[in-house]
Amino acid sequence: MAVTGAVLVLFLVGHMVGNLKAFLGADSFNEYASFLRTMGEPLLTYRVALTLVEVVLGVCIVLHMWSAISLARRAGKARPVKYAARRKSQANGYAVHTMRYGGVIILLFVIYHLLDLTFGTVNPAGWDGTPYERLVEGFAPGRWWVTLFYVVAVVMVGLHLRHGLWSAFQTLGLASGRSYRPLKLTAAAISAVLVLGFLVVPVAVMIGVIK
Amino acid sequence: MNELYTEGEPIRDTKAPEGPIEDRWEKRKFSAKLVNPANKRKLHVIVVGTGLAGGSAAATLGELGYNVTSFCYQDSPRRAHSIAAQGGINAAKNYRGDGDSIYRLFYDTVKGGDFRARESNVYRLAQVSVNIIDQAVAQGVPFAREYGGLLDTRSFGGAQVSRTFYARGQTGQQLLLGAYQALERQIAAGTVKMHTRHEMLELIVSDGRARGVIVRDMVTGEIERHVADAVVLATGGYGNVFFLSTNAKGCNTTAIWRAHRRGAMFANPCYTQIHPTCIPVSGEYQSKLTLMSESLRNDGRVWVPAKAGDTRPAAEIPEDERDYYLERIYPAFGNLVPRDIASRAAKNVCDEGRGVGPGGLGVYLDFADAISRLGRDAVEKKYGNLFEMYERITGEDPYTQPMRIYPAVHYTMGGLWVDYDLQSTIPGLFVIGEANFSDHGANRLGASALMQGLADGYFVLPTTIGDYLANGPYGEVDEEAVAEAEIAVRNKIEKLLSVNGTRTADSYHRELGKIMWDYCGMERTEESLRKALERIPELREEFWQNVKVSGQAEELNQALERAGRVADFFDLAELMCIDALHRTESCGGHFRAESQDADGEALRDDENFAYVAAWEYGEQGPILHKEALDYEYVKMSQRSYK
Amino acid sequence: MSERAKGMNLTLKVWRQNGPEDKGRMVTYRVEDVSPDMSFLEMLDVLNERLILEGDDPIAFDHDCREGICGMCGMVINGVAHGEQVATTTCQLHMRHFEDNAVITIEPWRAAPFPVVKDLVVDRSAFDRIIQAGGFISVPAGSAPDAHSVPVKKVDADAAFDAATCIGCGACVAACPNGSASLFTAAKITHLSLLPQGQPERASRAKAMVEQMDAEGFGGCTNTGECTAVCPKGIPLDTIARMNRDYLKASK
Known part of the structure; x- marks a missing residue:
């Protein structure tokens, strides 16, 4: 979980930098x-x-x-009988609610995103357009609902990362009690930068800054 | 008085070796027969109880290669009540270089026990104490340390040297986890077979030897037979005879009482230790009492209203209408008088109607002066955790209103009689820890209970039991003896279930406890004890006619468990009162109002009572056997706190 | 002393289950005139005495020391392990923290490795087996060197102590959405791995204990922090990081 998550975070950073172009x-x-x-040519x-990167x-x-x-399945097996009283989170419930459900939403988003901007299947510019055309037409002001969906999904990615980043350090045994605060702050900062970095492009398109 | 008991032969031999006291344990170790390592596996030992004594004994016997079976009534051996000990553990390490030594610990313990303990046993305890600390540290017990990395110690219970090792306020927990982990290691290694949620209900005696136990599986209700070559009881004290005590709810006397019924003598049952600083009872439903560290008396001032029946809140009672009675009666020591004095004084003012809180059973322990003198922060630093615990239980803030405290039963020095080898009067039955009577005399010093439990379990018993086992294996157990013990258990359970009366076992227990507290508690008189001896049989009779136990025998049945324990408490209570009545002197935790000096101090009668009272069970009443106590090393003197 | 408020009236919804095979159900009881100074378990004692006299089975629950240290008691009260008061075992929880006429739901720890024995009593022997796998330092009685032969830094001793305060009650498992026993296991691994005496077996201990924990059927840790939030002793979450560190090292 932690290792694959780390690779995906690195990808996100590169992806964001590219977007900003x-x-x-x-x-x-x-x-x-x-x-x-x-x-890599010649x-x-x-x-x-690129294919290698995509495969990875x-x-x-x-x-x-x-x-x-498998974690979710283990959890299900570990608690075959549920509590009758609604279990009240004592740790503000953040991780409990964002990670699993958030992950599913993010997955749906990634599929849509690929169909939209990579394959162009659901993009008005289609497969034949240049990447830039797909970008501008995809987030055209008239398609505000697409942008809205992106905003929601990207914020979800941010929340996912905020717990995920810190959690990865914990799982890999790299965290200690003293480093919790800085780690959590760093995780929040990275997540915030990524969210902003990703959202600024579609929003700019929608409000016409990028044409 | 002779109608209550008869006197038998005195006990002459305690099996302690002769010679200089410092060589006796070495001598005994050398004279003890050894068991061939190859034979150890064939020798089967049953250990009942998994506290400091039982846990460490089972683990050590397993390490030595014996075939061990261990029982506890809790769901895990880690939960035995040793876990609740707060203060610390004494050891004559002299790490401070403050003049401590094995001899001094020995001396302090004999004196603290008010000259009613055996010198040989106590000396050995002091010798072994140093090994306990080594053992515990090697196991990873996280004792408090100083910045230099060495162990920290503090002084405790009036000792003038700093010999108490501690792990914050949870020394018992940490030492028990050490023993528990050693035990679990042996369970994994297959040398110890552990049975949790099993309660011993009868001892099997065959051909005059202890050969096993009858236990009840508390989950299924099944009655099981377990036979062995020797049986070790490490089942703790019987303070719950008072219903309310600082003991865990499950602590009971059944194991040692059953052994007593089968021939093991019970020594000094009346020696009870009462702790002065506990949180008072808040209502009829109260199920147990919680102890707070005595260190509170260093800065708190004890008082009650000067007038009886004054029900104003503490803050509204002006200074001149308060009675700081300890400071008034004992100007030299004030609030720091010994435990028993402080306890009795509290009882006296409450008897006068000046007690505070629900039922008038409490006195104030006031920190207002300390807070104004030292500042709230300093007080918080010193006592913060205790204040928090108090507030959690009472809902009152001790920073703004005085605490209420009251004495509570804490420890029982009496127990099954054992010789120097910790063997009872039934061959093959060994008794260790609080369950035996051996080392504390009439009063136990603070931080010595943990020491004794671990000394017995890690070091003494594993050596001495080898001498007994070297003559084994003891062959087949007489089937009739086993069947008879099992039938006794089944009959008792059946009887309890069949009464179908109108009162719960708990309500009888509560009433019995009140009788014991009122008549055989902090202060005993001939009159009170006779009253108790009248009331107890009546109440027991009523119990067997009118108790209500719901549910079945063959299931988890907590009502049945409790009823069985209460039944045995009745019998024990009677013996305690007889013992207290026969001992017309005061000593340590046994205070006879008739025997006190001008200052209200316990007045011993060495001429007539310098003996251990070992009681044999008899159908016609108990039979007293006296074991004379000789003091070769420590000169007998009257305790004085002035 | 506190205002002696008059008794409270409560509705309890309690899980009743005759044995491991029984399906179990919630049963509603009405208790009246409950003193706010009662502990939660004393409130159940009073109800149980009534049930016994009515010829019913009393509600079975585990308890022993009743001073918050033995770790025997534990129930999920209104969806929270040991109830909502922080750093408190069930036996130390008092009725003054409840409202008059409140409805209180009481359930056993829920986890497959903690099967219900009866009512609120569960079998926690899985914890003992995790300790058996390696939660100890192998030192037979009598073989120890002098206690001062190995100094231990005070900070390490204190941190080891913090982890060693675990009472093994199982609230961490009950509260974890994954039913994980990581906090319990990590507390013991941390306690022993911080001390010089624990070093020789450090790697093998972590590996064996984690593997036993998994074999018992506990869930995996996703760092939700629910365990430490309900822990009566406040065992910190970084013990789990240390466990992971030791485990990864041992698995290399």
């Missing part, structure tokens, strides 16, 4: 998108490096989900 204009953004495909042929990411997502599902 949208502010540098269509050419820069498209160039970046094409760079992703030609990475040593590697077209898209090999795919495996991580699968393993991350598999870990989550």
